[in-house]
Amino acid sequence: MRIDVITIFPGYLAPLREALLGRAIAAGLVDLDVHDLRDWTHDVHQAVDDAPYGGGPGMVMRPQVWGEALDAVLARDARTPRIVVPTPAGRPFTQATAQEWAGAERLLFACGRYEGIDQRVVDDARGRGLPVDEVSIGDYVLVGGEAAVLVMVEAVVRLLPGVLGNPASAEQDSFSDGLLEGPAYTRPETWRGLAVPEVLRSGNHAAIARWRRDRALERTAQRRPDLLAALPERALDKADRAF
Numbered sequence: 296m297r298i299d300v301i302t303i304f305p306g307y308l309a310p311l312r313e314a315l316l317g318r319a320i321a322a323g324l325v326d327l328d329v330h331d332l333r334d335w336t337h338d339v340h341q342a343v344d345d346a347p348y349g350g351g352p353g354m355v356m357r358p359q360v361w362g363e364a365l366d367a368v369l370a371r372d373a374r375t376p377r378i379v380v381p382t383p384a385g386r387p388f389t390q391a392t393a394q395e396w397a398g399a400e401r402l403l404f405a406c407g408r409y410e411g412i413d414q415r416v417v418d419d420a421r422g423r424g425l426p427v428d429e430v431s432i433g434d435y436v437l438v439g440g441e442a443a444v445l446v447m448v449e450a451v452v453r454l455l456p457g458v459l460g461n462p463a464s465a466e467q468d469s470f471s472d473g474l475l476e477g478p479a480y481t482r483p484e485t486w487r488g489l490a491v492p493e494v495l496r497s498g499n500h501a502a503i504a505r506w507r508r509d510r511a512l513e514r515t516a517q518r519r520p521d522l523l524a525a526l527p528e529r530a531l532d533k534a535d536r537a538f
């Protein structure tokens with residue numbers, strides 16, 4: 296998978312080259328290219344924004360700069376990317392979105408700052424038949440899209456074959472079966488007077504599976520009743536009905 300990021304703060308994306316993601320890049324599973332938007336300005340101040348039409352606070356990022364940057368980055372590779380614009384006004388980014396994008400051969404993240412990017416940049420790209428997703432990682436306002444790109448790239452890349460040591464862990468993620476993951480334990484058996492639940496040391500795999508599902512249902516019912524309500528009827532067996 297090729298990933299391009301266009302931003303005025305390239306340094307903000309440095310963590311993508313660390314740890315698991317860094318190893319995925321080194322293994323050639325991901326090609327990451329971070330581009331400085333200001334490379335496509337032509338004035339001495341390298342202005343990337345301007346006052347909003349209609350007045351109001353803040354600044355809007357200029358269409359000319361973004362248009363040139365997107366055209367140049369698109370041309371760097373024959374593969375058509377899914378263009379992603381992180382914005383608090385976007386549709387929610389979920390595990391399902393990560394799964395969907397993990398199948399893409401190329402992603403291009405356009406990081407907006409200030410009050411966003413002139414809408415015509417998205418409209419022009421869509422008008423040329425390019426897939427553009429305006430997505431949000433949560434209902435709060437960040438200063439720019441870069442932190443959201445770190446989140447989304449990590450969620451997507453960890454799903455790529457060969458990235459996670461144990462692919463089973465991606466299957467057993469929270470959300471993969473629509474439920475939150477329950478509590479986890481490791482050695483020692485007792486720590487500060489707290490013991491690991493007996494069943495987990497019983498070796499009885501059916502009982503362990505039942506216990507884990509009960510804890511997942513319990514936690515989901517307590518913390519995210521919306522997820523429980525969204526589960527398809529068939530997803531809950533009769534033993535689950537207790538929650």
Ligand SMILES: Nc1ncccc1[N+](=O)[O-]
Nearest residue numbers: 381382383431432437443
């Ligand atoms: N929440 C956000 N705030 C600013 C920019 C992007 C955002 N997001 O969620 O993608």
